Amino acid sequence: MPIDRDSLRAFLATVHPYDALPPETVEALLPAFRPLSLAAHRSVYTMDQPLEGLYLIHSGAVAVTDRNGVQISALGPRNSFGERGLLRDGRAVTAAETTADSLLLVLSRDAFLKLVETQPAVTKFFDRTRPARPKRADLATSRVETLMATTPLTCPPETTVQKAAQMMAERHVSSICITAGDALKGIATIRDLSGKVVGGGLPFDTPITDVMTANPLTLPPSAIGSDVLHMMMERRIGHVPIACDDRLVGIITQTDLTRFQAMTSAELVSEIAHAPDADAMARATARIPQLLVQLVAAGNRHEVVTRLITDIADTATRRLLTLAETKLGPAPVPYLWAACGSQGRQEQTGVSDQDNVLILHDSFTEDMRPYFTDLAAEVTKGLDTCGYVFCPGDMMASAPRWCQPLSTWRTYFRNWIGKPNPEAQMLASVMFDLRPIGGDPTLLQDLQNETLDGAAKNSIFVAHMVSNSLKHTPPLGLLRGFATIRSGEHKNQIDLKHSGVVPVVDLGRVYALQGRLTAVNTRARLEAAIAAGVLSASGGQDLLDAYDLIAETRLEHQAALVKAGEAPNNYLAPATLSDFERSHLRDAFVVVKSLQSALGHGKGMLG
Known part of the structure; x- marks a missing residue:
């Protein structure tokens, strides 16, 4: 079924993100589209085969399934598919089949990738995994490892208070960490020396261990600057050693922080x-x-x-x-x-x-x-x-x-x-x-540690936990819609907690169990699962991106309610979102459903 140039131009004007492109860009793009007519129940492509390009439905309907044969999308006119594979390595990560006589428009792979690289509207729409332009670093978002002094002053436990004071004066620092090898044993500050040694009349050959704070509070390098500030203000301390597996790796003081x-x-x-x-x-x-x-x-x-x-x-x-x-x-x-x-x-x-x-x-x-x-x-x-x-x-x-x-x-x-x-x-x-x-x-x-070890060894328990993790499902409906709540106070809304965030929380918990990972935070669990090989790098990154989008949508919804003078909640009406926002939120739910499907079929690693 052919489509002439004028009809194609008119059609693209009704489809986002092409409607946001400059007219000359659209004009140059028209020859890159190839019409493809397929009868109902014909394969568009199968899993892992090279993709010709991006598929755009002009008319008809297409079902998209994951690697386990589970349908994750039912698409109609103006819907696109195939972009995830193109943005990876050019091979399909799903399968697609027509469910009605269809006319598809295939945008060549090279033309699509060039658009993603050069057109912000296309980049934003199709490649939500691409990191945004970095913001100016601030305390709230900076990791401790970027804020800390990486060469803290240290001394062994037998050091005298006089020697410790001399070392601090030479380095122009206000604290010294007492270590045995790399292990942190304590910390002493100028305040300790002035109050306990000078004020207390202790002799100068007093061991530093007599005046130090033993087993001080520490934070890991993965903490953020606000963790440091909160600890300082709650505990009324001015120095926080940074330790990794009980090994001293840095220190942060009040003068290292801006409160921002x-x-x-x-x-x-x-x-x-x-x-x-x-x-x-x-x-x-x-x-x-x-x-x-x-x-x-x-x-x-x-x-x-x-x-x-x-x-x-x-x-x-x-x-x-x-x-x-x-x-x-x-x-x-x-x-x-x-x-x-x-x-x-x-x-x-x-x-x-x-x-x-x-x-x-x-x-x-x-x-x-x-x-x-x-x-x-x-x-x-x-x-x-x-x-x-x-x-x-x-x-x-x-x-x-x-x-x-x-x-x-x-x-x-x-x-x-x-x-x-x-x-x-x-x-x-x-x-x-x-x-x-x-x-x-x-x-x-x-x-x-005992529980993780025992649980991971019990295959029946793991299977039950996997089954339990699949009880919360993303709110996906047919025809690229959402399965909203049908009645009651929250009719026509979706629950961003139980249907959005919780399915990812459940997945993260199972991955932590399978890998015997001690992290508790969901994002940290997913990152640890990728590092441990429990979750493949590509599938894990997809899930991280999906989780970020769902969680941030939830927070933005709550913030909007507060600004409107209402109490925050987790119930969002999809009708309040733009077409762009709905499309990407649904894509995020599709990723979560795909990972659930993989886990349910005994395939924790989704490629």
Whole structure:
């Protein structure tokens, strides 16, 4: 079925992104299109064959399937397909077949790639994986490894305070790290020397270990500048050593930081860290929605925004623990307050409830329970006052089931892994996201490693976890539409949390289980899965890009609601999006569905 030049020009004028191209560019492009007529139920191309070019449907219908034969798109006129393969290595990553008599317009591969390289509108529409122009670096988005001093001043434990002071003076620095080999043992600052040595009248041959802060707080190089600032303001410290696997690799001081974009969140952290009670903290946390607006408006990536917002919840939790211990007295045995859910993964947005547990030292006895019951009640009620509402499923440390000694927690995980019924799958999924917040973090470290090891070895449990991860599906409908909610308060909307973000969270958790990866944050899990070979580089990058788009769409939606004077939520009406936004959001859901399909068919690595 031929198509003349004028008809082709008129048709392209109705299709984005060609409608945004200069007339002379469109005119030069017309000869690069080849018409292809196919009857119904004919193959357009099969998996892994070289692609002729980009396919644009003029009339008819096409079904696109993944490598497992699962249909992921039903396309009609003005829809394009084949771009993912062209932008990789020119080979198809899906299969396509007509479902009605169709006229396709095939834009040659060379012409398409030239358009992507030279026309911003085409680049933006087809190549969403291409990184945006880098912004000016700021504290909120800069990784610690780019901010830290990489040659911190160090000395061995036997060094005297006089020698340490001389070394600091020679280097013109205000701190010295005490190390044994590469292992960090402590840190001493000018303030320590002046206050403890000079002020305390200690002799100059006093070992530096007598005045140092032993086992100081550290951060990894992968942290961001705001993590440093928040730690400094909450703990009232001016120096943060940077360590990787207990090995000192750098240091950051207050003079290394400018407060820039993160200042707003840092002010909230400082205010909460020194608040006298939960009501005062609540006045600070009430400003979180406006902080969300500011962070999104500044163009911060979603993982930065959620990290900053989660830092506030972490600080609130630790402050409430301190206030509770001040009221109740010191704990009778060591304990760990850990968060799961979005706080555990450092993925909180403007809408968050609380999910937390208490892990107690095995020296715990039942006569101590009243203390921890009161401690949990003080903290969970305080969090509720601060806007972190009680968990509807009672997944909180105030529930006796989730306030237990370490040995009981080991039994919990052992039973969940050994008998993976639906409740066990759900609980294991939640508990795999545990992260230490306050107390003794070592109570979780061995438990997490033991659990990952045992779970990964149990193929039946892994299979159940895979099945459980496929219960949340992307909201894909036919004809490049969305499967929206059909009735009720959120009719004609999609749930960007349970149908958008959660499917990727579930995938990340399974990949972490398969690879015995300790990361808890979803994006960190996906990156670790790619590095470990659990997820292929190409499939993993597709999933990262899809997750970024879905998560950022969710944050932008919440910010828009706050700006409109409404409470943030996760329900988005696709009709409020532009054609461009709808197209790319749906493409992101297609990627997630493809990875789910691959996982469900026992193919964790999607090429």
